[in-house]
């Protein structure tokens with residue numbers, strides 16, 4: 400195979416890949432809009448605000464009784480509120496939204 404043909408093939412594959420990724424991106428953006436529309440306004444606004452200041456990792460787990468975003472130790476009250484899942488609980492230090500799953504360790508790390 401000539402070098403030119405090899406390069407042309409690769410360019411063709413990259414163009415195809417770009418097309419596929421553009422399609423996938425459009426689908427994901429549509430999905431995000433639908434999901435964001437299902438969240439109530441005040442919670443979504445809170446999320447968008449944190450997203451603007453922190454970038455990724457707006458919703459973080461509780462890791463060893465600490466915030467999964469900034470790693471500050473959380474009070475027992477905050478962890479209790481988070482486990483109750485009755486309201487959106489935010490880290491008092493970095494304001495990220497906290498979540499808790501039963502398989503998460505509550506043992507404080509040393």
Ligand SMILES: [Zn+2]
Pocket residue numbers: 466467468469470471490491492493494495
């Ligand atoms: Zn935090």
